[in-house]
Amino acid sequence: xxxxxxxxxNILFNYLDTAASIxxxxxxxxxxxLVNKKGCEILGYSREEIEGRNWFTHFIPKDxxxxxxxxxxxxxxxxxxxxxxxxxxxxxxxxxxxxxRWRNSLLKEDNGLVKGLISSxxxxxxxxxxxATLFLRNRALEAAGNGIIIADAKSPDLPIIYCNSAxxxxxxxxxSEVLGKNCRFLQNDDRDQEAIVTMAKAIQKGEACRVVxxxxxxxxxxxxxxxxxxxxxxxxxxxxxxxxxxxxxTEIQEAKRKLEQYASTLEDKVAVRTKEIAATVEQLVxxxxxxxxxxxxxxxxxxxxxxxxxxxxxxxxxxxKGVIVVFNKALELTYIEGEELRRIxxxxxxxxxxxxxDIPLLTAxxxxxxxxxxxxxxxxxxxxxxxxxxxxxxxxx
Numbered sequence: 484x485x486x487x488x489x490x491x492x493n494i495l496f497n498y499l500d501t502a503a504s505i506x507x508x509x510x511x512x513x514x515x516x517l518v519n520k521k522g523c524e525i526l527g528y529s530r531e532e533i534e535g536r537n538w539f540t541h542f543i544p545k546d547x548x549x550x551x552x553x554x555x556x557x558x559x560x561x562x563x564x565x566x567x568x569x570x571x572x573x574x575x576x577x578x579x580x581x582x583x584r585w586r587n588s589l590l591k592e593d594n595g596l597v598k599g600l601i602s603s604x605x606x607x608x609x610x611x612x613x614x615a616t617l618f619l620r621n622r623a624l625e626a627a628g629n630g631i632i633i634a635d636a637k638s639p640d641l642p643i644i645y646c647n648s649a650x651x652x653x654x655x656x657x658x659s660e661v662l663g664k665n666c667r668f669l670q671n672d673d674r675d676q677e678a679i680v681t682m683a684k685a686i687q688k689g690e691a692c693r694v695v696x697x698x699x700x701x702x703x704x705x706x707x708x709x710x711x712x713x714x715x716x717x718x719x720x721x722x723x724x725x726x727x728x729x730x731x732x733t734e735i736q737e738a739k740r741k742l743e744q745y746a747s748t749l750e751d752k753v754a755v756r757t758k759e760i761a762a763t764v765e766q767l768v769x770x771x772x773x774x775x776x777x778x779x780x781x782x783x784x785x786x787x788x789x790x791x792x793x794x795x796x797x798x799x800x801x802x803x804k805g806v807i808v809v810f811n812k813a814l815e816l817t818y819i820e821g822e823e824l825r826r827i828x829x830x831x832x833x834x835x836x837x838x839x840x841d842i843p844l845l846t847a848x849x850x851x852x853x854x855x856x857x858x859x860x861x862x863x864x865x866x867x868x869x870x871x872x873x874x875x876x877x878x879x880x
Contacts, residue, residue: 505583505606508590510599511559513537513552525583525606527576542573544580558589559597565589570607581608630654630729632666636714636722640665641686644724653708653731655701666727669698669708682712689714689722695732707736739878743867805877810857814839827873844872853879 505522509515518526518533526533526542536542539552551571557563565587572580583604590599630650634641642663651658654669670679678694685692691713698708709732715724806821819834834842839854849870856866856879867880 502603503605505602505604507538507602507604508599509538509555509602511597513539513555516599522604525575525581525604526573527579542575544572544574547571555600558587559600561597565600581606583607630731632661632727632729633715634666634725634727636689636724641725650729653700653706653729654698660701670696671699671703673697673699678710682710685712686725695736705733706731707733735876735878739867743880808834810839812861814854814857816842845870 502519502521505525506517506519507515507522508517515534515536515538518530520530523530523533533542539548539555543551554563558565567586569585569587570582571585572582575581584607585602585604588601589597590601591597630653631645631647632643632650633645635644643661643666646658646661651661654661667674667679670676676696678696681692681694682696691711693709693711695707695709697705699705709730711728713726713728714722715726717723806819806823808816809818811817816834816837816839819831824831829844839845839850839857842850845853852868853870856868860866865880867878869876869878871877
């Protein structure tokens with residue numbers, strides 16, 4: 484028959500084996516006297532392979548052994564109190580490192596003599612790695628130059644649950660003024676925008692979209708916002724969030740507006756010069772002047788034409804942040820000028836006389852799109868589009 488003490492020992496041992504934490508008893512020499520089932524699972528060894536071995540020699544990384552062994556000796560010899568909570572790395576089978584959070588207590592005999600240390604530990608490796616990953620992601624979001632918001636797709640009004648510092652800097656709103664709101668507050672009363680309709684349809688379908696929308700800062704100032712919206716799904720492919728990445732493209736929109744103004748002014752001036760030249764020619768024919776008069780009148784017409792061309796060239800050469808390009812009906816580039824040529828270190832001779840298919844700056848896809856728009860323009864339709872070269876976006880009118 485088992486003694487009461489043996490029975491209690493077995494009950495305690497069975498209890499330890501059902502525990503979800505690692506339990507160790509380490510004697511004063513640093514030898515493992517007892518390890519439970521969870522400890523064997525975490526370490527990857529059988530009980531026979533663990534018990535009887537020196538804990539510090541076999542299960543602690545080399546660079547931590549000296550410090551931990553000294554701490555252990557200080558505790559069992561009474562120089563230090565056992566810490567209620569302590570974290571350190573252990574070496575499992577195969578050299579795998581695991582981070583354990585320990586709770587410690589001295590093991591004493593009835594006479595108070597210290598026999599060793601009882602430690603219970605929880606493997607926090609995954610938890611720590613997850614926290615580190617989350618911290619890194621949060622740091623990355625905060626360091627991003629783009630304004631970033633995350634909205635809860637499971638809530639009816641898609642409230643914002645996160646915004647980074649770039650977003651608060653862009654809009655002028657504090658984080659506390661943004662969280663819990665739908666992002667529509669950025670449009671104030673300016674809701675009659677095609678981009679808003681596009682966003683609403685994409686969100687309703689749980690799809691991605693990219694639009695340029697008029698938004699307003701906290702101080703009421705307008706800024707053009709390029710918004711890229713992406714849906715986020717969980718492991719079960721259920722839509723959980725939308726992430727919005729925002730860029731201030733106010734300068735681009737302003738440049739586009741100025742470009743349209745320059746183009747309109749240029750068209751008007753060319754039309755005026757063309758009318759003047761046509762009127763001069765008509766006068767020459769109608770008056771039936773003598774040869775000398777005709778030569779003189781012709782010279783005057785030529786001078787006006789040259790002046791018109793010079794004016795056109797001067798406007799083109801100083802065209803701000805862009806170029807003026809002329810194509811004929813054969814889609815040959817007959818004229819090109821503007822400040823952007825010098826900025827990208829290109830010469831007129833690189834382009835003039837070339838067919839659109841042979842222009843070196845453009846990709847095949849860009850050529851196809853621009854060729855289609857030129858043909859439509861030659862048929863009397865005014866169009867605008869955008870294209871990208873050397874990471875710069877250009878508006879084409």
